[in-house]
Every structure is written in structure tokens, then in C-alpha cells.
Amino acid sequence: MRAVIPYKKENAKSRLSTVMTKEQRETFVEKMLLDVVATLRKGGILNIDIITPKACDVKKEVKANIIEDDTDLNDCLNKYLSQKEEPILIIMADLPLVKFIHIKDIVASKADVTIVPGKGGGTNILFIRKPENFRVKYYGSSFENHCMIAAQQKLSIRVYDSFLASTDIDEPQDITELLLHGQGIAKDYAEKRFGKKEGKGRVKISPFN
Amino acid sequence: MRAVIPYKKENAKSRLSTVMTKEQRETFVEKMLLDVVATLRKGGILNIDIITPKACDVKKEVKANIIEDDTDLNDCLNKYLSQKEEPILIIMADLPLVKFIHIKDIVASKADVTIVPGKGGGTNILFIRKPENFRVKYYGSSFENHCMIAAQQKLSIRVYDSFLASTDIDEPQDITELLLHGQGIAKDYAEKRFGKKEGKGRVKISPFN
Structure with a gap:
């Protein structure tokens, strides 16, 4: 079993640019990546690959194998999957709310494919038992895409229901959830x-000046 | 065991007014209420109270006891709780994504208080084993309030982690989740x-004209 994390640091999280500078966003994604890697390791996954367009953008302290690939997210992940013969967990780098218990639960799934939806139709985590023939289709309504791809291949699907794992940090209001329900270094940074x-209505974030 | 649903129809869901007229919003909350009541019954809760400022606003087809109370949400719920000597499940009326399996899971909790957070610091569901001395404090960061109230009373807390149960339908983007992950009559109405x-970025709703 391996995990793979697609990661891009440069000018990351542009939809947070109303509340964070470019430098802050780049530091923030770095912290989130460190949280995700720590969670995976705590969840028992020690073989971790990070696919990134620029290898030097991943800090040396990140305990993972770095794969440099500057092609599109779908292209590089599909190339990666086609070369693998063991179960693969694809996890996004912006999930600092995921806990190790989620990882353990997900990789214990009997289903061929386990999907953790993201907010607004995304896919936060995909656990694929036999990756050789599976293909991903991120962007847009990728949750629906992945359900459809699995169904077309007659693979069994488990949709994993977790508020924490479904909360990707992409827009300012997501930071509220991190402050309220988070732990780890990305939360410390946001705090x-x-x-x-x-x-x-809902609690909002208020930047300190 | 009883469930109680606070419900207000008149000019409900004002934060959806950019995408729905007043009449549509009132019909929509009616559909969501019917979904929630059906889910509770399927989850094995047959004693259901609806607290509402105007009894005639609850359709006759809703299988529940109607309690008319036009005081503030916290006041009427606290009065209600103080009179109860059996476990009480407080569930909001805007949760059409909740499934009966969530209800079964929640009421099986051993903890004194089980809390399902809502988006942005809210409280979607509260299951209180001994309601006589518990007091609610909705609005604002009610999730934090309820954790604090339970801690002050030295009650054990379980935070229930579910994307579906944590998604209250309050703002336009929440309707996206209903379209993607829902079932039931509120989803049909939205569709x-x-x-x-x-x-x-995230999938958005697009009103038909």
C-alpha cells in the first residue's frame, strides 16, 4: 500500500488571496502538507509519494519520496496509477482536519474504491485497491466523475462520510472549520x-492586523 | 426517548433569498422538515415534537406533535428540556442530508451528550441523555457553547463526525451538496x-429560468 499526495506550492490556494498574501499561502500549504504526511504515518502508511511540479518546493523535513512531474494533475496521477500494482490512497494536501483514524478506517474498506467527497463536488481522498486500470478525473464535479468511472468498471464503491475528511481548505470560510475543529501545525498557523x-449566521474568520 | 425539531416557516432561510423567493423558501423548508421527520421515524424515533411559533404553519401531513411557542429558540428549547426526564434529540429542520443510520448511530452513543457540528460553528444535532439540567445556547459559535456547557457540567461528550449530518442547508452553496449527495423530497424540489x-473550484448551483 502507498499514499500519493499531489502538491503545488507556488502561488497555491489563490482563492485564499483575499485573506492571505502569496507568501502566507505558500507557507500555509507547506504546513498543511506536513500535517497530512504526519497523519498518514500515524495511520500506518509509511510509503508516501509526493507528486509536485517542482521538487525543490518540498521541504527536506517532509518524510516522503518526491516525484517531480509538471504535467496536469490528472495526467500525472494517471501515469502514476498505471505503474502501480498495490493499493493506492490518493489524498489531497489541503486536508489538515483529517485524523489518523480516518486513514485507518479508509484503508480497511473492503470496497474496490473508497471516495471521500470534498466540499462542492470535489474528491478529497480516493482509495483504489487495484489502481492499474483505474483513471482519475479531478476538477469540476470530480466526485461524480469518480463514482461514474468506478461504476463503468463495475467496481464496488464506498462513500466515506466524514465532516473532517470532507473539509478541504480552499476558501476563507474553510479556515473557520480549521480553527474550530482542527489540530496540528496548519491550525496553529491559522490561529x-x-x-x-x-x-x-455562520461564524467567519476575522484577520488580525 | 423523544426528538424535538425547532421549526419556523415564515420568511425562513433568508440567506437563500438571492436564489429563492419567499414562497419558494417557505415551501423548501416544509420539504426539508418532512424529510427530517421521515428520517427520524425510519431511525426508530416515533415521539417527535415540533416547536414552532405558529402551529398552523406545520402541514397536517407532518406526523408529529406540535408545540406552539413564539419565544426565542434558546428560551423555548430550554423550557422544553427542563420539563423532560427522558433522552432528547434536538435536530434542526434544515438537515435533509441526514440518514436514518446517523440517527441510529447517534442515539446509540454512550456519551452523556452527542453533538453534530454544523457548518461554521453551528450545532445541527444534540443528543442529551439527561436533559433536565442541560441548557442550550444556539446562535453564533453554538458548537463551542455546547461543548463548554457539557464540560462545565462534567458530562462526557461525543462529537459525531459526518459530512452529511454536518451539512445544514442555509446558504446557496449548501444546495450544491443537496443536489450531489441528497435524496428525498427537498432534493427533488431543489433539482x-x-x-x-x-x-x-467548487461546483455551484445555477438557477433554471
């Missing part, structure tokens, strides 16, 4: 920059 | 009014 603002 | 629009 130094944002407070919580209560008002009518 | 007649909205399509899904893919683009950069």
Missing part, C-alpha cells in the same frame, strides 16, 4: 492570523 | 430549480 467573528 | 455549474 496566529485569524480570529473568529460571530454574528448572524 | 427542479437548480442545475450544477462546473468551473474553476
Whole structure:
């Protein structure tokens, strides 16, 4: 079993640019990556690959194998999957709320494919028992894409239901969830920059000045 | 064991007013309420109370006891809890993604208090084993409030981790989740009014004209 994390640091998380500078966003994704790698290791996955367009963008302290590939996310992951003959867990780098217990639960799935949906139709985690013939299709409504691809290949599907694992950090309101429900170094980083603002409706983040 | 659903129909869901008229929002909350009641019954809870400021706003087809109370949400729920000597499940009416299996899981909790957080710091479901002395504090960061109240009373807490149960339908992007992951009559209603629009980032709803 292996895990693979697609990772891009340069100008990452552009949809957070209203609340973080480019430098802050790049530091933030670095922290989130470290959280995800630590969670995987705690969950028992020690073979971890990071696919990134620029190998030098991954800090040396990240305990993982680095694969440099600057092609499109789908192309590089599909190339990766086609070369693998063991179960593969694809996990996004922006999931600091995932806990090791989720990882253990997911890789214990009997289903051919386990999918953790992201907010707004995304796919946060994909666990594929036989990756050779599976192909991914990220972007847009990738949750639906992956369900369809699995169904076309007559693979059994488990949709994994977790608020924490489904919360990818992509937009400012997601940082609220990190502050409220997180732990780890990405949360610490966010906590130094944002407070919580209560008002009518949902709690929002409020940048410290 | 009883369940209680706070419900307000009149001019409900004002944060959906950019995508639904007042009449549509009122019909929509009615459908969501019917979904929640059906889910509770399927989950084995047959004693269901609905607290509402206007009894005539609850359709006759809703199989539940109606309690008319036009005081503030916290006041009426705290009055309700103080009179109860059996475990109480407080569930919001805007949770059409909750499934009966969640209800079964939650009421099987051994903890004194089980909390399902809502998006942005809310509380979607509260299961309280001994309600006489528990007090609720909704609005704002109610998830934190309820954790604190339970801790002050030295009650054990279980935070229930479910994407479906944590997704309350309050803002337009929540309807995307209903379209993608829902079932039931509120989903059918939404599906007649909205399509899904893919683009950069998360899928959004796109109203039909």
C-alpha cells in the first residue's frame, strides 16, 4: 500500500488571496502538507509519494519520496496509477482536519474504491485497491466523475462520510472549520492570523492586523 | 426517548433569498422538515415534537406533535428540556442530508451528550441523555457553547463526525451538496430549480429560468 499526495506550492490556494498574501499561502500549504504526511504515518502508511511540479518546493523535513512531474494533475496521477500494482490512497494536501483514524478506517474498506467527497463536488481522498486500470478525473464535479468511472468498471464503491475528511481548505470560510475543529501545525498557523467573528449566521474568520 | 425539531416557516432561510423567493423558501423548508421527520421515524424515533411559533404553519401531513411557542429558540428549547426526564434529540429542520443510520448511530452513543457540528460553528444535532439540567445556547459559535456547557457540567461528550449530518442547508452553496449527495423530497424540489455549474473550484448551483 502507498499514499500519493499531489502538491503545488507556488502561488497555491489563490482563492485564499483575499485573506492571505502569496507568501502566507505558500507557507500555509507547506504546513498543511506536513500535517497530512504526519497523519498518514500515524495511520500506518509509511510509503508516501509526493507528486509536485517542482521538487525543490518540498521541504527536506517532509518524510516522503518526491516525484517531480509538471504535467496536469490528472495526467500525472494517471501515469502514476498505471505503474502501480498495490493499493493506492490518493489524498489531497489541503486536508489538515483529517485524523489518523480516518486513514485507518479508509484503508480497511473492503470496497474496490473508497471516495471521500470534498466540499462542492470535489474528491478529497480516493482509495483504489487495484489502481492499474483505474483513471482519475479531478476538477469540476470530480466526485461524480469518480463514482461514474468506478461504476463503468463495475467496481464496488464506498462513500466515506466524514465532516473532517470532507473539509478541504480552499476558501476563507474553510479556515473557520480549521480553527474550530482542527489540530496540528496548519491550525496553529491559522490561529496566529485569524480570529473568529460571530454574528448572524455562520461564524467567519476575522484577520488580525 | 423523544426528538424535538425547532421549526419556523415564515420568511425562513433568508440567506437563500438571492436564489429563492419567499414562497419558494417557505415551501423548501416544509420539504426539508418532512424529510427530517421521515428520517427520524425510519431511525426508530416515533415521539417527535415540533416547536414552532405558529402551529398552523406545520402541514397536517407532518406526523408529529406540535408545540406552539413564539419565544426565542434558546428560551423555548430550554423550557422544553427542563420539563423532560427522558433522552432528547434536538435536530434542526434544515438537515435533509441526514440518514436514518446517523440517527441510529447517534442515539446509540454512550456519551452523556452527542453533538453534530454544523457548518461554521453551528450545532445541527444534540443528543442529551439527561436533559433536565442541560441548557442550550444556539446562535453564533453554538458548537463551542455546547461543548463548554457539557464540560462545565462534567458530562462526557461525543462529537459525531459526518459530512452529511454536518451539512445544514442555509446558504446557496449548501444546495450544491443537496443536489450531489441528497435524496428525498427537498432534493427533488431543489433539482427542479437548480442545475450544477462546473468551473474553476467548487461546483455551484445555477438557477433554471
